[in-house]
Amino acid sequence: MDIKEYIVIAIAINAGKTILGIYNSDVDLKLDQSPLTLADRKSHYIIKNKISQTKLPILSKEGRKVSYQHRRIWSKYWLVDPLDGTKEFIKKNGEFTVNIALIENSKPVMGVVYSPVLDILYVGAEELSAFRIKQASELLKYLTLINDWRNYAESLPLLSTINIFRIVVSRSHLTKETLEFINSIRDQHSEIELISKGSSLKLCLIAEGYADIYPRFAPTMEWDTATGHAIINATEGKVCQADENNKESLLNPKFIAGAFNVDEKRINNHGR
Structure with a gap:
């Protein structure tokens, strides 16, 4: 440091x-x-x-x-x-x-x-x-x-022995599209748990490895996600469908963040 x-x-x-x-x-x-x-x-x-x-x-x-x-x-x-x-x-x-x-x-x-x-x-x-x-x-x-x-x-990331597939979602911005996405992947996992959380703590749960993916289809801005994105990258996790920063519009695209142990192809296949 x-x-x-x-x-x-x-x-x-x-x-x-x-x-x-x-x-x-x-x-x-x-x-x-x-x-x-x-x-x-x-x-x-x-x-x-x-x-x-x-x-x-x-x-x-x-x-x-x-x-x-x-x-x-x-x-x-x-x-x-x-x-x-x-x-x-x-x-x-x-x-x-x-x-x-x-x-x-x-x-x-x-x-x-x-x-x-x-x-x-x-x-x-x-x-x-x-x-x-x-x-x-x-x-x-x-x-x-x-x-x-x-x-x-x-x-x-912290090590986890839990076999449940955990999806972190926004406590205040949970959209119909996100719920439809979750329902579309239920048959791919024996058990799914939803974790509601606010702010960038959602991305921090991905960095911890406590949650597996975070699908975000509601609007966010660059300052909402850049810190969590950097921390996830440092854990060898990934954020898929994310644009570069400092665009003319500071609005983010839809994205899915995945923990270190989730295959990137799997995340991309989950995307829209």
């Missing part, structure tokens, strides 16, 4: 702690969504101000008004979702994250996902592999050396 990864880890955790302070307020978010806006903006500014020391451009969901003519020349930049899972934030189910990805030559090469409520950090990079760290905010208080993080990390 180099200094860049360490900086991003600290930034993601600190942004998440700020979000958590707002999230834990007594406001009923279903009636008053101003705390959501505040949390999103505060997280954005923390990330923007701290990550600027890397001297790389930043494309953030909260500050996304960067013209394609301007960003099309970027060969390397940060892609940020300061609060992924706004519906989960409002529902107060805890399934929201801070997402920071490094994009190089239109590919996600590093991803950091931090879950403030779970206090779990996911990191993945081409030269780094992937890992998960629990109690991340506590460790941030004591770890001063970059490589110390690896001493507290669990390497991904």
Whole structure:
């Protein structure tokens, strides 16, 4: 891990702690969504101000008004979702994250996902592999050396002995097309389990190896998926039917993500 990864880890955790302070307020978010806006903006500014020391451009969901003519020349930049899972934030189910990805030559090469409520950090990079760290905010208080993080990390993917074929689906955006897809593959598996999850935690379950595939046919944006995509790549998993990043339209195509132990041809055959 180099200094860049360490900086991003600290930034993601600190942004998440700020979000958590707002999230834990007594406001009923279903009636008053101003705390959501505040949390999103505060997280954005923390990330923007701290990550600027890397001297790389930043494309953030909260500050996304960067013209394609301007960003099309970027060969390397940060892609940020300061609060992924706004519906989960409002529902107060805890399934929201801070997402920071490094994009190089239109590919996600590093991803950091931090879950403030779970206090779990996911990191993945081409030269780094992937890992998960629990109690991340506590460790941030004591770890001063970059490589110390690896001493507290669990390497991904985790080994699983469960023979059930697990499909992770969106908790808030489960579409008819996704359900039809699931029904179309039921006869290929002796047993299927659906796991509902919000935000980029769905992609993290694929990186863990806890779930086998994640079909996503509802709209997503690049900042929703780039971090998880990078982490999955670092586990030798795959994301099929995914376009390159930094397109003129930041809307993603439909895709299916698969864990390390799922054959790529099998994923492609499952696709539309």
